[in-house]
Amino acid sequence: MLNAADAGFLTQLEAQLPSDTLRPAEPRHLSEPRGRYPGIGTAVALPRNTAEVSTILTACQAARVGVVPIGGGTGLVSGQVMTSGPMPLLLSLERMSTIRAIYPTENVIVAEAGAILADVQAAAEGAGRLFPLALASEGTARIGGLLGTNAGGLNVLRYGTARDLCLGVEAVLADGSILNGLRRLRKNNTGYDLRHLLIGSEGTLGIITAASLKLFPRPAHHATGLFTVSDPQAALDLLQIAQARAPGMVDAFELIAGEGLRFLRATMPDVRLPVADAEWMVLIELGLPPDLDPEAALEAIFTDGADAALVWDGLIAQSGAQRQTFWTMRESIPEANRRIGAVASHDVALPISAIPAFIEGAKILLHPFDIRINCFGHLGDGNLHFNLFPAEGRTRQDYAADAAEMTVLVHDLVAEHEGSFSAEHGVGRLKVPDLERYADPVALNTMRGIKRQMDPEGILNPGAVLRNAAVGGG
CATH class of the missing domain: 3.30.70.2190 (Alpha-Beta Plaits)
Structure with a gap:
């Protein structure tokens, strides 16, 4: 079982860090955009460098205290908020926002995990280059969170996801050891590629502290x-x-x-x-x-x-x-959706050729529920936001008894078309049951084994992606 980040632990940790590294948690550290899942945590650690992140994780593993990493706070699957369990330590890399280097001739930029996406884009533009990752939250989202969730956005069709834009990462593992992987190589076949294990792991296998990212000529x-x-x-x-x-x-x-x-x-x-x-x-x-x-x-x-x-x-x-x-x-459509108030929202990926049949099939399945469907998204890469809303004159509460059933119908149909229930938002805590329902059993067991090996005490983002009990953590 994990232990709480109580006053005794915080006092001991504070003595190992520069002053003002630990602060009381603020409301922004305990919330997510939809306001549905209030987080727990009394203290947030704000390290200034990778060595301090290492000190924090070393102490947390020794004390078996959970760590919830926070990026820009824009995630939609409760990956950045822990809602129950022993009180965790919150970890924000917002002070680690430096653009460490730009190599225009190599088309590479090296940025710390706390760098805001818009600032990375601007730095690339200043060097006459393009960093193509683009999404509505780019003024808030941070590089660490974008890599942790393998963010997609508007330009995946041409440039790929965050994973495709990353050449190397620096990260701190659960025991405090530092993975020095900030290489700028396009070809590097020297064993397992650990950056791809960390990208998309949502902070459950390690904390990314910096990354080497691809740049491109500006059109x-x-x-x-x-x-x-x-x-x-x-x-x-x-x-x-x-x-x-x-x-x-x-x-x-x-x-x-x-x-x-x-x-x-x-x-x-x-x-x-x-x-x-x-x-x-x-x-x-x-x-x-x-x-x-x-x-x-x-x-x-x-x-x-x-x-x-x-x-x-x-x-x-x-x-x-x-x-x-x-x-x-x-880009205003998601905000309009929020104001209308969705009964159920789905971020799905499908083989591109299956999209028309999926949309028509889902409409037929959902017709008995008397709802409105707003289907939009990145057709070029197969990612649809398939969201359900009350019929005019009705409210979300009218559908409370049916919302879960409608989501199962949508996700089952996605699975029938060999698609994914999570295209670009990750699993977080919200979609853990979906992962257990739809994932290949061998893949799921392998994920659990990797988690046990890399985070044996289960301290990293407890309950995100995998249930704690399933991986041996508290």
């Missing part, structure tokens, strides 16, 4: 279009046309449902809607070299789509301001 032009399509299959067919017309240059390809527009109109009237009404749209963005005309590139895609009866209307951004209008609409 000379962006071409952004909002096209109205007949249905998700038409959107999928249009994606094939876009990739054929602009191979390797499609940055983003977003599917937007008409329900999203209606939610925006009802809850966020200040958000400009470029399209008055449509049941399905795609937001396309290309990143182009200097010798290609952005408007011509999108016009060619639109023409091919129209000739194939896939597209019946469209807008092409004529300025940076218009481009921002398109993206503001797309």
